[in-house]
Amino acid sequence: MINVKHLLKTASAWISIVYSIYFFGTVIYLATHYSLPANFNFMYYGLLGLFYFVLSLVIWNIVALFGAWLFATLFNNTESHSAEE
Numbered sequence: 001m002i003n004v005k006h007l008l009k010t011a012s013a014w015i016s017i018v019y020s021i022y023f024f025g026t027v028i029y030l031a032t033h034y035s036l037p038a039n040f041n042f043m044y045y046g047l048l049g050l051f052y053f054v055l056s057l058v059i060w061n062i063v064a065l066f067g068a069w070l071f072a073t074l075f076n077n078t079e080s081h082s083a084e085e
Contacts, residue, residue, distance in 0.1 A: 004072040011068035012061050019060050023053055 002072045007068050011064045015064035
């Protein structure tokens with residue numbers, strides 16, 4: 001049996017780390033590699049703001065927790081069949 005509580009904590013920590021690296025990597029990449037028109041401002045459109053980061057992090061954590069919970073529930077509730085049967 002899978003320990004669902006431990007799996008949910010692990011999934012939440014994992015997705016938080018991965019999303020943070022992805023988000024800040026994207027910010028650095030866009031800031032250093034693109035010559036955007038002078039009138040385009042990422043902060044004005046809210047694409048790189050703190051609110052967007054936190055909101056997206058919460059959404060991705062919810063998605064990851066649902067996926068981990070669904071996996072654990074299905075794994076724990078299905079009968080295991082050995083190759084001998």
